[in-house]
Amino acid sequence: DPMRVAFGDIATVESLHLLAAFERAREKGVDVQVTFLKSEDIAAQAVVSGQADIGVGAPYALLQKVKAPIRIFMQLSKLQFYPVVNTEFYKNWKDLDGQEIAVHSRGSGTEAIMQLMAEKNGISYSSISYVPGAEVRTGALLQGNVKATIVDSSGKRVLEDKAPGKFAFLPMGDVSATDEALFANTDYLSANAKDVEILVEAILTTWREVAADPKSVTALKEKYKLLPDATPEMVADIEPYFAESAPNMPLNGGGGAAAKDDLEFYTVSGALEGDAKDLKVEDFWDLSALNNVLSRIGTK
Amino acid sequence: MTLFGRRIPMMTSLIFWLLVWEIVGRLEVMFLIPPITSIVAAGLNLVQTASWQSASLITLRAFIYGMALAIVVGVPLGVLMGRVRVIDNIFGLWVNMFVSAPLSALVPILMILFGMGETTVVVTVFLFAVWIIVLDARAGVMQAPTSLIEMGRSYGASRWTIFTKIILLSALPEILAGIRIGLIRGVKGVVIGQILVSIIGYGELFELYSRSFDMERFWALTMLLFAAAMLLSAGVEHFEKRIEYYAGVR
Amino acid sequence: MSVSPAKLRDGIGAPKEVPPTVLEKIQSFADERRSFWIVVSLTLLFASWEMAGRIPISFAFPTFLETLSAFGEMVADGSMHKAYLITLQPLVMGVLVSALVGIGLGVAMGLSDKAEWLLAPVFIVLQAAPMAALVPLVTFVYGIGLTAKTLAVIMLALPVIVLNSYKAVRHVNPSLVDMCRSFQGSRVQQIFKIIIPDASPVLFAGLRLGIAAGFIGVMLAELLITPTGIGDLITYHRSVANYAHMYAAVASIIAVSTLTLAGLQYVETHLLRPEKRRK
Amino acid sequence: MANSALARSGSVKAASSNDAVVQVRDVCKNYGDIEALRGINLEFERGNLTTLLGPSGCGKTTLLKIIAGLVPATSGEIRVNGRAVTAPGPERAFVFQDFALMPWATVLRNIGFGLELKGVTAAERDRTARRYIEQVGLAGFEQKYPHELSGGMRQRVGIARAFAVNADVLLLDEPFSAVDEQNRRKFQEDLLRLVELEKKTFIFVTHSIEEAVYVSDRIVLLSPRPGRVSQIIDPMIDRTASPDDIRRDAVYLDVVEEIWQGLRQYAE
Amino acid sequence: MANSALARSGSVKAASSNDAVVQVRDVCKNYGDIEALRGINLEFERGNLTTLLGPSGCGKTTLLKIIAGLVPATSGEIRVNGRAVTAPGPERAFVFQDFALMPWATVLRNIGFGLELKGVTAAERDRTARRYIEQVGLAGFEQKYPHELSGGMRQRVGIARAFAVNADVLLLDEPFSAVDEQNRRKFQEDLLRLVELEKKTFIFVTHSIEEAVYVSDRIVLLSPRPGRVSQIIDPMIDRTASPDDIRRDAVYLDVVEEIWQGLRQYAE
């Protein structure tokens, strides 16, 4: 049977390493089939309904509510977002008290971060608008449609590039939570343990390679003929992106520690109901595949 | 319009607008509007890419399945509604409601019911096209002239013969008109389905081009779609006219 | 577009004339009361929905009662009416702009050959084309706010209003126009006393189609540009697997659109056209 | 002078004439609450043309359709050749006011349609159809479609179709009303020729008094709703005369005037 | 016997009669490639009713609309009261075959519409409209809408509207064609009464030979397309006689027959 992966975004430069890892798993005999979907939440629905075996994302709220036994089995990336304000209007967190901000979507990591920051800084927003797509929010900032939001690293680069000094990135302190993870139905995980382990191993080894040498992504793209229609601008973007994200890549698949961080983070942000202490990692994560692989290839 | 005593065909104004577009594009007023010439160039390039070809294939397939389903379900349902009072009363409300309902709001539900793949797009096409086909088939059947039916009866035709030889044939022009409008709605459905549901077919390409600000390809794709919609509708219209008696009925 | 009774149902087979049975009494009651059939029709749908939800046909298919209570919940906690306040803004603005501009352009095209030549083909193309594809474009220029959404509504509603207004004027009864001319009516009198009143049923029908398209447009905008209003209820409740809430939001927008259109039709026949009023 | 054999309705002469092809006995018809016809008793004889005349809505079409078996009578019965009928039958053919031609069929197929429904072979029905095409003067138009014909030609197709099934009784509901006035005159003359030629029973409905008097052997005047037989007039016009002579015949003019005086009270 | 003053077309007697309210001089009309009218010369005198008669499509409506100023002639001119006209004017009023009533307006407003366009005050036009409502026998229907009236009543609204503007010339295009035969007779008698009453110039189009002969002072026969004047006939019928007597008058019958013989060649 093929391993059907639901990816909640279209393929871009930022997912090149993941695509390469899929190719490697394929080389090892796992027939990975990726479907690119409009959004993470749709990818999660695909897994819940059994139309996909593995999803990409961090659907904690869904995991808590839905009746199907879905579990995260490895972390792909941590939240790497940058709260940003237009300096004409705001300078720091306190200025955002009673103001409007924009985040990715309701219950998303970006909203969680902004809520967490509000709590830490003792402020509250007047309203939150939902603007999916970091690049859309970046564009909206540049056009002046949005005055305070949160963007990703390429958005940050664009802002610094196009309007140096016009925007200020607000300090976040120590936030560690999952941005993207892989999740699947427990039945699938137990019935296809071998394939899942091959996938986890392929990802971990690729991640470690990229972390060691961010330039290798370009070679991977060539080798596996990834993103054949990529424009020259997109290709030029590969190196800077991975150079910046490499230090933050989880090389051990997150695991229990990441799960604990997530539970804390998402309860504070309101995506998860209840108290972090009362939530059990087993209700959200299935660590068996990850632990088996780590015991084989070691941790880093 | 006539200019200097000469009739200028209406559609020629499109050429005028394309010229305006070209000039605006050349002036680089907005990055959104590249010159037509570069859009055409991008279009020629686009149709040669594998991604466009496979997207077209996927789109076409979803469209054809959805339309086939809409016709196979819509025409018989419409005919039944036109002939059987109870069925008309039960379905009338829903058909009239859905023919003008904001079906785009329904697509998120379709996605979780039918999956993120082609099935949902097929169902979207079906839902966009079927209601008008039902309504027109129903109208066609109900408009079958009483005198033709009485004529059949007076010459001893059985109910079945009257139905097949008179009512269905009388309704054919309306049925075809319904299918023509259904086709246009179906094209809208396949696009809305693809861009809302999942990143497949043209939906994926649109997303890709708009995210990478590749306006030339974006417009090339749009224009190909528009042209396809127009050609499709013109094709059915041509077919309608070829039915000899059409002129007599209209 | 209204549900009109089957006029020719007696076409085949002569009805028999015998004293009415109970069944026929029910039948004649049903014939007289449209509301009877509306109730039957609704009951059948809701009952089959409830049953399908109980089987269930899908993990994401709530029963009718669950959906109803989710709806009640959202009405009670105010999220429903808040959502409508937001969704209706671009819709109403977009429809108003489309109506003003659309009827203006359409009437101009109907009255002037030059305007017709210049504009009709454009709108014919736009009407047949899948405009939804262009919705993402408006975000480039107008961002993600109210303007962009209003524009999305206009993009869908305008062509159909323009073309119907144009058709309406072109199909004005020529002998009424001749009549006005023969009494030496001025062009202005002709337009306002004959053409527009005679065209008004089709103008109104175009408006109704425009509003229907506007509802499609606003839902596209709220699902494609940014989730706000009802679009937000739909996407949010989907993302957290509150399927009953999601269905309730979808059903409510379909119901609101249907009621709006039916209301408009009622206004049209009962206030504007004496000859269509039912005595 | 005027031979107005005013037979009041109800004076049944049923048993007397055994030549009656069609007998209408005590026919009443209600459409729901609307009483369209009340107690109609009539007989129609072979070779005769009888016209039903009366104000609009008096039930002429209804009576014709009851005779055709297209509409059931509420009470009373119709006998054709002595047998009671309730449904259409091969011995009666109907000519419709709006022609009732199938727009998708050629003249040939339209005319042969009655035979087609009877299961007559294609070759045979073509032969018959062509004979009648000839007779109504449409030779050369066999392969045309109805929309390519003028109103008058279409009506002739309708008449030819009725003749083609060789019925004994021809029921014609205002067959000339959609034909313009000048062609109508010609049609009237053609109709007289056909009555002469084919020894059939014609039951004819018209609004035109002149037309009725000109073509009929007998005229049945119906009263306004509920339609009852108010007068039966046998014009007794010498049909051997030329059309012009008929139209200036004193008998003809008297009958027209008499009917007009009878009907004018019902005009608005 | 028959006073058929057959004036061949072209025999212009223009200068002679200065009483001509409307003069049609060498009027030709082409619709694109279609030649509808060729070289029409006619005069219409005050107080007279002239009928245009001819086969379908011969250009009767076209000629009437050219006189009304609704359609421009390709060449030639129209003079009304001696002045050349190219547009509609207050001295001419048109009665339309399809009535041309505004469905959204009451009978009262429809009849007063010509005055409304002229800017007459509401009170005054209501007064005038009511007078004509009375005259055409529609009293009590002032506040009804056209869809609530029968065909005959609608046509009377159209006629009252034309009378209300008090034009010298009334142009009527088949005004009775949508009215059923029996009401039509009554209308014809009404029309004769109106011609008598109002000393206006009537130009009337019909398909019916009897109608033409019955109501006209003069009948202009047009040939098939391209329409030319083929005959002008002055029936010279004694209109003081009763309708029935007129219809059996030998002169009347001769003229009808003469016209019929002239037109039957054009029938199908």
Ligand SMILES: Nc1ncnc2c1ncn2[C@@H]1O[C@H](COP(=O)(O)OP(=O)(O)OP(=O)(O)O)[C@@H](O)[C@H]1O
């Ligand atoms: N199917 C029907 N349902 C109800 N009423 C009907 C139906 N058909 C006819 N009627 C009514 O029955 C009466 C007689 O109708 P019918 O058509 O027989 O009259 P008619 O004499 O043929 O009139 P016309 O001269 O206008 O053709 C009319 O009042 C008509 O409204």
Ligand SMILES: Nc1ncnc2c1ncn2[C@@H]1O[C@H](COP(=O)(O)OP(=O)(O)OP(=O)(O)O)[C@@H](O)[C@H]1O
């Ligand atoms: N607007 C037009 N464009 C082109 N041809 C026209 C137009 N109006 C009339 N015609 C043609 O001109 C000829 C005369 O038409 P017109 O309507 O004047 O005839 P008519 O004598 O009134 O006919 P009818 O007896 O059928 O009313 C016809 O052949 C008609 O087809």
Ligand SMILES: O=[N+]([O-])[O-]
């Ligand atoms: O991916 N975003 O959070 O925009």
Ligand SMILES: [Mg+2]
């Ligand atoms: Mg009738």
Ligand SMILES: [Mg+2]
């Ligand atoms: Mg005419």
